[in-house]
Amino acid sequence: MSSRDVARRTALGVLGTGAVAGAALTAYAVVEARAYTLRRVTVPMLPPGAPSLRVLHLSDVHLTPGQRRKREWLRGLAELRPDLVVDTGDNLAHRDAVPAVLDGLGELLDVPGVFVFGSNDYFEPSLRNPVRYLLPDDGRRNTDTAQLPWRELRDSLSGAGWTDLTNRRASVEVRGLRIACAGVDDPHLGYDRLDLVSGAADPEAHLRLGVTHAPYLRVLDRFAADGYDAVLAGHTHGGQVCLPGVGALTTNCDLEPARAKGLHRHPATSRPGDPGSSWLHVSAGLGTSPYARIRVACRPEATLLTLIESTTPTTV
Structure with a gap:
């Protein structure tokens, strides 16, 4: 040869x-991408003597009408019997998905809840080169596609009793505890109006929560400086593609990849009790783009946060 x-x-x-x-x-x-996972995190942030709270954090469901397995898994989360549901947006991935989202939420709609929206609640997804997510942000946004029925979704969630935190502050009572909440519209699209929610968080509340879809630093900085105990966000998909020993490659915002998912502090170097700091929980979310239903070393997730009196946090 x-x-x-x-x-x-x-x-x-x-x-x-x-x-x-x-x-x-x-x-x-x-x-x-179909290995739906429940994360459990214990976070010490309640005042002495307060009962523990079970907060279910949902994000980036990106549901289409045909995704029955995802919908059934989501519906089963009601068995956790959370005290509060926090939905940080990107529920939709199809113009006909509102009934599917409401069906998936099921009995969770009977639980007190708060929500904000993300870009994929507003605009229909389109086929794009996934490599773009690994490149520096060029500022372009997908706003030239058809609008999704976000008004219908907003009215349905509000009609079920959930609180719309779109550039708003509100108070929610759960298990005898008053929770001061502030939320912004999607910072990724530049829809956030921090001027409408800025100011010291209610010092008389038992708990103060900031809510945003995308964890941009300007939003995290503002909520932490205003005295919110924790900020809940989504958007990053946990990086969606992660490498062993490296982790997330991108967050699709200005948050560093090391905090692409899970429980952290903000600012990153702060400790509990530091003035102007807060807890930060970023959900890796439950979905993907309908055009690229893949995830690598980053399973789709929902998180049950158990809030307790101040101790050392543990994660499972």
Whole structure:
């Protein structure tokens, strides 16, 4: 056999191995995107003597009418019997998805809840090059597609008793505790109006929560400076594609990848009790773009946050 034949066979073997590895990775990523996971986190932020609170954090469901398995899993979260539901947006991924979202929320709509919207509640998703998410933000936003029925979703959630925190402050009572809440419209689209919600959080409230879809630093800084005990956000998909030993590659905002998901402090170097600081919980979310239903080393999730008196937090 000539050296040319050997080289050709070697090259074909390498290509074949690469193709098999690529197919295996794609298959794994497809399975990972459907491996819905419940995270449990304990956060010490309540005053002495307060009863613990179970807060269910939902984000980035990106639901389409045909995603029955996701809808059934979401509906089953009512069995957790949360005291409060916080929905940080991007519920929709299809113009006909509002009934599916309401069906998926099911009995959770009977629980006190608060919500804000993200860009994918407002605008229909489109097919885009996923590599763009790994590049620096160029400021372009997907606002040239058809609008989704966000008004219908807003009215349905509000009609069920959930509180709309779109550039608003509000008070919610849960288990005898008064929770002062402030929320902003999607910062990724520049819809946030911090001027409408800025100011010291209610010092008489038992708990103070800031709510946003995208965890942009300007929003986190404002809520922390105003005295909110915690800020809840989504948007990042936890990076969606993560690498072992590296973690998330991007957050699709100006939050650093090290805090792309999970429980952290803000500012990142602060400690509990530091003035002008807060807890930060970023949900990796339950969904993906309907055009790229893959996740790598970052399972879709909802999180049950158990809020307790100040101690050391634990995560499962």
